[in-house]
Every structure is written in C-alpha cells, then in structure tokens.
Amino acid sequence: MTIELRIVLIGVSLLTLLFIAKKVRNSKVKLEDSIFWFCFAVVILLISIFPEVFYALSSFVGTDAPVHFVFLFFIFVLLIQIFQLSMRVSQSDTKIKELTQQLAIEKFERYRNDRNKNQDKHKE
Amino acid sequence: MKTLLIIPAYNEEDSIESTINSIMNEGLDVDYLIVNDGSKDSTAKVCRKFHYPFLDLSTNLGLAGAFQAGMKYAYRHGYECAIQFDADGQHLPEYVHILEEAIKSSDIVIGSRFLTQKKPISPRMLGSNLISLAIKITTGKKLSDPTSGMRAFNKRMIKYLALGLNFGPEPDTVSYLIKSANAKVVEVPVKMAERVAGESYLNPWTSFVYMLRMFVSILFMQLVRKRMEEAEK
The missing domain is CATH 1.20.5 (Single alpha-helices involved in coiled-coils or other helix-helix interfaces)
Structure with a gap:
C-alpha cells in the first residue's frame, strides 16, 4: 500500500x-x-x-498486490452488511404490513361496535 | 408506593401461568403487566383465559421494544416504580419488595446474584466481568452483576426509558444514566432460579455478540451521547 x-x-x-x-x-x-x-x-x-497484517494475508492468499486484498476484504464485509440490511428491510416490511392489517381490522370492529351501541340506544 | 412489574413475554405459554401464580401467592402490593411480544404460541390466549392484564403487541419488537411498551404504560399511569421481571420463572417474587424498598432512596436498583455469592467461572461470567470493568472505567461505579435482568427504576428514570431512543433494558443504558443523568444505582442481593420452561434467547454465539456489543457500547458509544439535560432542551 x-x-x-x-x-x-x-x-x-x-x-x-x-x-x-x-x-x-x-x-x-x-x-x-x-x-x-x-x-x-x-x-x-x-x-x-x-498494514503488515494485510501484507501477510495478501501473500498467503496470493493476490497481486496487498491493496487488492484490502479491496476484496472490504467488499466481503460490505456484502455481508448489505445482506443483513436487506433482511432487516424485508422484516420491517412484513411488520408494517401486519400492523396496518391489524389496525384496519380493529378500526372496522370498533366502528361496528359503536354503530350497534347507537342502534340499541335508538330502540330504547 | 405505586409499583408496576413489567413482564415481557415471548413464547412463554408454558411458564407464564406459574410465574403469575408465584407473584400472586407472594401477596405483593404491586400491579403487574405482561407484555406479549408478538408471541407465535398461545401466550395471549393464556393471558385472556386467566384475565391477566397484558399488552398485546401485534409484531415482535424484541426485549427492548416490549419493555419500553410497558414503561410507556407505567409513565402514562404515573407509577413511581417499575420493575423488570422475567416471565420464564428465573426471577423470584420474594425479592420484589427488597427492590421496592431500595428504590425509595435511589434511581435504579439492580438485583445482583453476586453480592453475597462468588461468581462461578464460566465464559458468560467472563463477559459479565468485562462489562463490569467497562462500567467501572467509564463511570467509576462498581456493579457486581450488570447483566442481571431484575432491575427497578424510579419515576425519574421511567420518564427517560419510556420516551427516549437507545434506552433498552441493558447494562449500557445503566452506565449512560449514571454518567449523564447522575442516576444513583444500588445493588441488592437476590437469588435466581433456573428457567421453568421454554428456551433462552442466548446461545454461545449470540452471547458473545451481546457481550461485544455491550463492551463497545459502554466504552465508546455512550461517551459521545448528549447529557440528559442537554437532550431535554
């Protein structure tokens, strides 16, 4: 380097x-x-x-220059991080979907309950 | 004193009933609140069947999110003390009143397993020692059992934990509160049992990652956070 x-x-x-x-x-x-x-x-x-650590690792793996190994190493680290991020995004998507569905169902149920109560009152 | 036991529960259908029974049998003058953290088993059903008071989270938020939900409830209802209590039977209700007594003169009380007893030698205890060391270095406070999950918080702390970001129920939060909110932390001796049923969150790898995260967080990340008074402005 x-x-x-x-x-x-x-x-x-x-x-x-x-x-x-x-x-x-x-x-x-x-x-x-x-x-x-x-x-x-x-x-x-x-x-x-x-950088000596990377010189040693580089000659062990056999890359042309130590800097190539540095690039390779960080590409791998970043790939793992990106994969974990996209996993997190998927999970977040699922959670938002579930929350929205749950909320919509509860809203409707509350609306129905309120309407039933009002109708009962009118009958009285 | 108005006290709330917050009991986060994730897939605890087998142990929740015996845990609540043991609390009831102790005859404690406290309220309790289960937070069902989006369990996939029938934890919610069990709670409904026995009319336990519980918050039913629609998705799994993890321990920090579930505990914060309980803290928000405690904050909204003006509780003076909130105690973190495990659903799996590891925490024993006979020690609750000791925590309650100690919180009257402090901000945070930690139920420590190692005040009267020596720490056993194991990889996990090595991690626990490292976290103790990190807290000692950054705050000057010596905690014998920082990873104990049995903690009590007073009214001032409830507000911070209920409303803030990065206030999970973990040792790094405790270290931050000592440093930045001048929280007075006291340890009281408790004993803990083995879990009744179900599986722990922690396997060797997740334990290792957890310890590493806590160590880095306490030693470095907590130092750059704003002090409490600054953050409130």
Whole structure:
C-alpha cells in the first residue's frame, strides 16, 4: 500500500468515526446499528496504521498486490452488511404490513361496535 | 408506593401461568403487566383465559421494544416504580419488595446474584466481568452483576426509558444514566432460579455478540451521547 492510500484511509476512517459520533449524539441512529460502523472505521484505521497484517494475508492468499486484498476484504464485509440490511428491510416490511392489517381490522370492529351501541340506544 | 412489574413475554405459554401464580401467592402490593411480544404460541390466549392484564403487541419488537411498551404504560399511569421481571420463572417474587424498598432512596436498583455469592467461572461470567470493568472505567461505579435482568427504576428514570431512543433494558443504558443523568444505582442481593420452561434467547454465539456489543457500547458509544439535560432542551 502506498503512503498516499494509507493517508486517505486514515482520513476516511476518522471522518466516519466523527460522523457516527455526531449521529449517535443527536439520537439519529440506534446504538446497535452504530456499533458495526464504529468497528468498521476502527479496522480501517488500524490497517492503515499497521498494514503488515494485510501484507501477510495478501501473500498467503496470493493476490497481486496487498491493496487488492484490502479491496476484496472490504467488499466481503460490505456484502455481508448489505445482506443483513436487506433482511432487516424485508422484516420491517412484513411488520408494517401486519400492523396496518391489524389496525384496519380493529378500526372496522370498533366502528361496528359503536354503530350497534347507537342502534340499541335508538330502540330504547 | 405505586409499583408496576413489567413482564415481557415471548413464547412463554408454558411458564407464564406459574410465574403469575408465584407473584400472586407472594401477596405483593404491586400491579403487574405482561407484555406479549408478538408471541407465535398461545401466550395471549393464556393471558385472556386467566384475565391477566397484558399488552398485546401485534409484531415482535424484541426485549427492548416490549419493555419500553410497558414503561410507556407505567409513565402514562404515573407509577413511581417499575420493575423488570422475567416471565420464564428465573426471577423470584420474594425479592420484589427488597427492590421496592431500595428504590425509595435511589434511581435504579439492580438485583445482583453476586453480592453475597462468588461468581462461578464460566465464559458468560467472563463477559459479565468485562462489562463490569467497562462500567467501572467509564463511570467509576462498581456493579457486581450488570447483566442481571431484575432491575427497578424510579419515576425519574421511567420518564427517560419510556420516551427516549437507545434506552433498552441493558447494562449500557445503566452506565449512560449514571454518567449523564447522575442516576444513583444500588445493588441488592437476590437469588435466581433456573428457567421453568421454554428456551433462552442466548446461545454461545449470540452471547458473545451481546457481550461485544455491550463492551463497545459502554466504552465508546455512550461517551459521545448528549447529557440528559442537554437532550431535554
């Protein structure tokens, strides 16, 4: 990895950390979700300061250049995260659907109950 | 004191009846509220059959969401103390009045298994020690059993937990409240039983992820959050 790339990585990870801190501070994100990004930024920071780990891993896997392995590694990490996100979106969709259906049924039942009560009153 | 036991229940059809019976038999002067967290089994049916007071969540929100629903109820009805109580029979009702007594002079009371007894040596207790350490570092407060699920909150805390984001019933919330709302936390010795029926949320992998999450959350994420007074403005 060139020194320029390392500086860029350090800058990016620090910015990410700052950004997450700001969002957590203003209660814009759930803590559970922020922890992934926190760890992610810390890992980038660590490998840009100590790239030797990735040199070793890169020569073990046999990629042309260590930087290729860095890209590959983060593509995998991000793929996993995207997959988990899309799972969460599906589940949220299902939950909203269920809530809406439940609410509609209860609204109708309440309306029917109210109408029956009113009719009883008229009869009296 | 007006006290509410909040009992989150997810698929607890086998244990909910014996748990409620044991509370009733104790003759406690408290209200209780089951929060059925979108159970797939017949937990709601059991609650209806015996006329237990319960909130019926239409979907599964997880422990934090279910507990917060109970907290919202406690807040709206002006309860002075809310106690988190497990539906699976692990928490024993004879200790409820000890928590109630201690909450009169503090903000949060934690029922600790390890005040009088030594911690057994196991991977989970190692995690518990790590969380204790993280809380000690960030708040200076020593908690012997931070992951205990038996906690009592007073009126001031009920408001925060009912209305806020990121106030799940977990150790990181406790550490945040100590630091940012000057919450006074007290531990009282309790014993716990083995669960009566059903399966725990926690297997080795989820326990590990949970411990890691708590550790990072307490050591780093809680520090960047706004203090309570600032957040209220």
